[in-house]
Amino acid sequence: MTELILLSPLDLGMAAALILLLALLSWRMRLGLGNDLMISGARTVVQLLLVGLILTAVFEQQHLVWVALISVVMLLVAGREAMAQQERRFSGWWGFGVGTLSMFVSSFTMTLFALLAVIGPEPWYTPQYAIPLLGMVLGNTMTGIALALDRLTQNAWDQRAIIEQRLMLGETAAEAVRDIRRHSMRNGMIPSINAMAVAGIVSLPGMMTGQILAGSPPMEAVKYQILVMFLITAGTGFGTLAAVWLGARRLFDERQRLRLDRTRLRGRESAGS
Amino acid sequence: MLEIRDLSTAVIGPVSFKVTAGQCVAISGASGSGKSLLLRAIADLDPWQGEILLDGTPAYLVPAECWRRGVQLLPAEPQWWAATVSEHFPPQANVDPARLGFGADVWQWPVQRLSSGEKQRLALLRALARQPRVLLLDEPTANLDEASAGWVEALVADYRTRHQAMVVWVSHAGTQRVRVADCHYQMVKGRLEQEAA
Numbered sequence: 001m002t003e004l005i006l007l008s009p010l011d012l013g014m015a016a017a018l019i020l021l022l023a024l025l026s027w028r029m030r031l032g033l034g035n036d037l038m039i040s041g042a043r044t045v046v047q048l049l050l051v052g053l054i055l056t057a058v059f060e061q062q063h064l065v066w067v068a069l070i071s072v073v074m075l076l077v078a079g080r081e082a083m084a085q086q087e088r089r090f091s092g093w094w095g096f097g098v099g100t101l102s103m104f105v106s107s108f109t110m111t112l113f114a115l116l117a118v119i120g121p122e123p124w125y126t127p128q129y130a131i132p133l134l135g136m137v138l139g140n141t142m143t144g145i146a147l148a149l150d151r152l153t154q155n156a157w158d159q160r161a162i163i164e165q166r167l168m169l170g171e172t173a174a175e176a177v178r179d180i181r182r183h184s185m186r187n188g189m190i191p192s193i194n195a196m197a198v199a200g201i202v203s204l205p206g207m208m209t210g211q212i213l214a215g216s217p218p219m220e221a222v223k224y225q226i227l228v229m230f231l232i233t234a235g236t237g238f239g240t241l242a243a244v245w246l247g248a249r250r251l252f253d254e255r256q257r258l259r260l261d262r263t264r265l266r267g268r269e270s271a272g273s
Numbered sequence: 274m275l276e277i278r279d280l281s282t283a284v285i286g287p288v289s290f291k292v293t294a295g296q297c298v299a300i301s302g303a304s305g306s307g308k309s310l311l312l313r314a315i316a317d318l319d320p321w322q323g324e325i326l327l328d329g330t331p332a333y334l335v336p337a338e339c340w341r342r343g344v345q346l347l348p349a350e351p352q353w354w355a356a357t358v359s360e361h362f363p364p365q366a367n368v369d370p371a372r373l374g375f376g377a378d379v380w381q382w383p384v385q386r387l388s389s390g391e392k393q394r395l396a397l398l399r400a401l402a403r404q405p406r407v408l409l410l411d412e413p414t415a416n417l418d419e420a421s422a423g424w425v426e427a428l429v430a431d432y433r434t435r436h437q438a439m440v441v442w443v444s445h446a447g448t449q450r451v452r453v454a455d456c457h458y459q460m461v462k463g464r465l466e467q468e469a470a
Contacts, residue, residue: 164318165352169361170342170403255317256337 004214016041058127067125071134075104078142084266085146088153090250091264098246099145106239107138110231118227136207136228137235140192144236145243148188152247153263155180163258173252181248188240192233199229275344275407275439277315280323285310285463287323292407292456295433297440299450302460308443309349311460312409315441316346327406345405349412351396353384358395366402372431373398373424390416397425401432407439408432414449426453 019041026034058066079100089095111134115121121129156163159180166176199205200222208225212218253259275292285307292298302308314321317332317340325332332340355361359380362368370379373394387395393416400408408429414422430453433440444450450457457468 159354161350162352162354165348165354167318167338168316168341168346168348169399170338170345172338253320255320255333257318257320 012045016045055127055131058131062123062127064123064125067127067130070127070131071108074135074138075100075107078103078107078138082142082146082149085143086150086153086266088157088263088265089149090153090247090262094250094262098243098250099142099149102145102239102243102246103138103141105242106235106237107134107141109238110137110235114227114231132207133228133231137231140232141235141239144188144192144240147191148184148240148244149247151187152180152184152244152251155183156251156258157260157263160258160260167256167258173256173258174248176258177248177251181244184244184247185240188244189233189237192229192236196229196233199225205229274326274328275315275441276324276326278324278326280311280314280321280325282310282314282319282321285314286321288463288465290458290465290467292439292441294437294439296456297429297433297442297454298456298458299442299444299454300458300460300465301444301447301450306460307463308460309411310463311465312346312411312441312443315407315409316341316344318346342403343405344407344409345400345403346409347396347400347411347413349415350389351392351399353387353392353395356383358382358384358387361399362402366398367404368398368402370395370398372428374421388416390418390421393417394421394425397428401428404436405438406436407441410440410442412443412445414444414446422449429453 019037023034023037023041026032026037054070058070079096082099082103083089083095086095090098111130114133115124115130119129124130156177163176163180167173195203195205205225205228207228208221211221211224250262251259274294277291278289279287280289281287288311290298300308300311310319313319315325317325317337327335327340327344335343353361357380361384362380370377375391375395379395393413397410397413410429413429414425417425426449429440429442432438440453442450442453444453458465459468460466
């Protein structure tokens with residue numbers, strides 16, 4: 001194995017200068033992205049440094065409680081983020097709940113499956129395996145669910161006249177919203193399907209690249225990458241399926257009426273018209 | 274018989290009236306008085322309180338989709354989502370497009386080609402193809418010329434007498450109300466006032 005080249009703060013500073021340059025350009029061109037870039041960039045540094053500290057501690061402890069605690073925090077943050085990414089979201093606890101519950105069911109199942117049945121580290125919750133796996137599955141599932149739910153609520157809003165017309169003609173809520181549900185599913189799943197299709201040709205997946213940079217033999221890194229891509233796609237798929245199913249149900253009440261008053265635009269209290 | 278007792282939604286009501294089998298009731302009123310919302314509530318598209326009974330059966334005992342199939346709301350702006358006209362009709366629909374001035378080729382027409390008047394006329398056929406007990410018509414002749422409006426009135430009257438169906442007809446035109454309905458209501462600020470015949 002080749003020795004891992006350690007990065008100095010100066011090295012990272014040079015990379016950060018690129019983001020700064022991009023932000024400056026954005027301000028000059030009035031793209032309205034400069035602030036977002038700077039804030040997100042700063043968040044990357046702070047969050048990852050924190051995670052580094054926490055992971056160092058957890059790896060030393062090797063304790064299930066710590067792994068579980070971190071997993072829950074990751075889930076809650078992912079749930080919040082998935083909600084924040086939606087232009088039109090469900091109001092009240094549903095806005096957070098639909099995505100978070102779906103993410104929990106799919107990501108945790110996928111990760112447990114990988115740990116218990118596929119990789120089999122000893123003990124099964126070994127944080128070196130459990131936390132990165134969960135992180136990768138959760139991160140992609142989050143994006144998929146956010147995309148799918150965003151499309152679901154937005155399309156339901158845009159096509160409310162058509163949905164209600166179909167209800168008037170005697171269709172059930174499930175029939176009236178079927179096309180929208182299918183489009184939402186596709187929207188959520190296509191990024192991970194595309195990622196599988198172009199893996200290794202157009203893009204070298206990040207995890208594999210990282211392992212290779214860290215000195216793993218390429219074939220070992222590739223095998224892990226294949227496993228992770230399947231887990232990600234399955235996790236995203238099942239999570240998106242659950243979220244769209246739950247969301248499509250929430251759009252209608254017990255009398256199968258379209259209830260867009262249960263959604264609201266980002267930053268507003270109730271359904272805006 | 275369609276019975277509406279103390280029907281109210283967040284915006285309209287309370288409203289009570291009856292439509293007996295084979296009867297047509299006309300409702301008129303200023304725009305914004307709640308006529309369309311009343312029809313939406315009867316079709317169970319908006320949450321409502323009170324009682325709605327069709328032939329003695331309360332609405333909540335009927336599955337929502339069956340209720341709406343039997344109590345067809347024809348909205349002021351009917352929507353067409355599929356590519357051709359025929360995709361919006363049940364297979365073997367028992368309706369005759371000639372009654373509304375269409376040729377037999379109308380089934381294959383692309384929906385994009387339809388004018389607003391054609392959409393409105395075909396929407397009536399589409400509603401009748403579901404064989405409803407009740408027709409809730411929201412200004413069904415608003416975009417039509419006199420001849421087409423006459424066809425629509427004749428077709429509704431024909432369906433009503435042949436199937437002893439009930440019709441609630443929201444209309445602005447005073448002469449039409451007299452022509453099509455046996456009983457007239459005025460909607461004022463979300464409430465119904467009966468007019469002398």
